[in-house]
Amino acid sequence: MPDGLTLNKIIAQKGISIGEAARRVADLGWTPSYVQEAMTFPTDYKISKAPKDPMKQVLRSYFPMQEEKDNRVYGALDAALRGDMFRNVEPRWVEWMKLFLAIIPFPEISAARSMAMVGRLAPGDDLRTGFTMQMVDEFRHSTIQMNLKKWYMENYIDPAGFDITEAAFGKCYATSIGRQFGEAFVTGDAITAANIYLTVVAETAFTNTLFVAMPSEAARNGDYALPTVFLSVQSDESRHIGNGHSLLMSILNNPDNHQLLERDLKYAFWQNHAIVDAAIGTIIEYGTTNRDKNKESYAELWHRWIFEDYYRTYMLPLEKYGIKIHHDDVHEAFDRIVKKNYVHKVAQFFSAGWWANFWRIEAMTERDFEWFEHKYPGWYDEFGAWWENYAKLSKPGNPPITFVDTGYVYPHRCWSNLVPCLIREDIVVDEVDGEIFTYGHEVDRWTHKVAFQGEYQGRPTPAMGRFSGHREWESMYHGWDLADAIKDMGFVRPDGKTLIAQPHLSFEEKDMWTLDHVRGYEIKSPLITLRGMTPEQRDAHIAEYKKGFKVHKI
């Protein structure tokens, strides 16, 4: 065979270039003249410039590529079983997957639905293939995650909690926080939801902590399945980031949009921080048994992925287009993680209400304390006694820790992001439409009272969404007995009495709490209680709340 001649060269035939193929595919679109497409999902943005497709990929190369990625994922899952992964996996880690994987398939499929919204609004057809691939990608993510969850259920020592997963998603206070995330992709102003909140902020910034940082921690805990699935999922995200950026550039093109863009970047960044950092920060820091002091803490990961990578290289350059970026919010979010112990307070809250969970949380131990103190100096002073108490009260026969006088004050809940107002000094109370609400931070108050309204800074915003539903979980069970509420949620094992949640990882039946162990304690809604106070009582209560608390050893 002559030099340089290969089989590929012999059989190759002239084809069209990728750019030309993408151009011809984009030319499939036309402007209807018989019947106009209705703008069924409203937006207050004006988009006249057609977004360009940065990826220039066509579906005939997309599907085989995705099938190949799938083959690797499913092959790896088979290999994990053959390698007896579950014999060495850390239950502390897998328990948190009951929460995480109950939440994430809904935001994923919501992202698929949101492609309908941007697909209809974006002028031209250049980006339609990008939207199509993202729609099918998100269908992939949602169902591949349901598959992973089923796989854990079938192979992990304690399947309870996985078995009720989508029912639990509907009932749990913690999954509602995730639902705020998913519903925000598809409801209200279509560009606010499907472009800014979903692609420009959630996918471009926060999927790095969700789908890159978290899998690394999974691997450290003997779980090779989560990295396999989620790094494959993350490999799809670059397409979505490209879609989001391309549409953002079309929006930026019209200065009339800048005011709304500033509003939405502020809202979306803050709420993504509040929700994703609460969940993923807790899972990474508290779901692990690996206490290697050389690995990055969540605060360090956040600084790398969100501050350096996203804020500095994606958000800041938007200023040259005349967009006001709220630097103070970004710095404040970082301070909340580093200085105000946001993640630790969320973990403390999840453990305070362990009985309302559908996964187990075990107590932190001396080994954990040492690592936390190393990474977050001062941690032991604030949280050490809490976890020691938690360990002490973890066996049935004790009262649930929530109802023991440890000094802990059950928190109010933020009406905007549904995470409780855990940084006590930052709580804000305000009135909207004649009703009292509590917020975790001033930006959360602004989100509800200013951003999610029909007018913004004197400009009509008729497309903007509204907060609705029973946003405070505790108000659903105000005055209920703990045991009745747990039963109502269905967070009970098949024997009809043993709780799914346990404040430990013992698999001995004698160590497991039942409904009888939690009967006789009453749930109270902080919001209903607050609304029942006189203005003076309320002021005094909030002033006291802002002072915070000190947990003492019992």
Added chain:
Amino acid sequence: MTAQVQEPEVKSGAAGAKKFPGWDSRKYNYFEPKGRKATHYEDMTVDVQPDPERYLLQDWIISFADGTPTYSKDWTKLKSSDWHKFRAPDQEWERTHYQRQSTIVGMIKNVVDNARKSGAPARFDPRWVKILQDHLGAYKHAEYGLGKATMQAQRYGYTQMINNAILTNSSYKLRFSQDLTLYLSEIGMDLPVFDATAGKTHWMEDPIWQGVREATEAVMGATDYLEQYFATNVVFEPLVAELFRSGFIMQMAAAQNDFATPAVVSAAEADYEQNLANSVELFHLLAQDPEHGEANRQVMEGWLEKHGTLCVKAANQLQPVWSQPRVKVAQFNDALAAASNRLKAICAEIGIEVPAALTATTANDTQPAAEA
């Protein structure tokens, strides 16, 4: 003397390492499977889109400005006493969808590569080449329009099962519109004369295609997502799409020395069988709904009349295309009769009547159009 051997406690996170309450609860237990056991598709799909009437304790927590929640039953005129009953017969979840799509892409690639390697396009009858250029080139836009319409529709369904079935439908249509675009572009490179832009001109301007474009735009412009899904699979596909794909391209091509185009187009026929099965299952359930069946049948019959009228007009306007190939091995009247029968068979399965006006229009319009 017997030695006491104490077994060290095995620390394992594997299933069965310990027995305790719930240790063997290894199935999703929150929904009623359609059959005796839940299928993998059901496990992947059911209840991922929640419902306040099932488990959504705190209700939807964001609404549109007018108070409409994140998902609403009011987004279609059809009503159901149990929206959660529907299961897609094709049972697609991500893995099966990619496997199927990828297999089709591979099949088309092999056919087109081999045809081009053997110089097949140059042996196509020249008149047939012009037909592919102008008419298959025009038709690809209809597929694209339906792909866009179903992409829009998959946002609105009340359950995950409905929305995912519409989503895969959209994925199939959009892939096929691209298959045709790229296929025509590639064979065009092997032909001395081939204008890859002619198809769009015919789509926009040629009177033969204006009925099809109008019918397509009517589907794209419908604001009821189930009307879009119904009009696509129950009306447009049998009366226009299959008529052209199967009744013309697939039957005529071989006689024009073309073995490649039918293979490319056959993918859409198989796609449609899946999409049709899903649609018939859903609309049958709604037509037989114990509370709303009667009203639903009236709504569907209204859609049938509206889109059927447009599609019959579109089909008749296509008739001259059957006269264009040099070797005429298929007749328009036969193809239209097959399309009409197909529509009747689909509607019979769903349990709705084909409106008399539509049947009459089909019969009456056939003859004058054939003489045109």
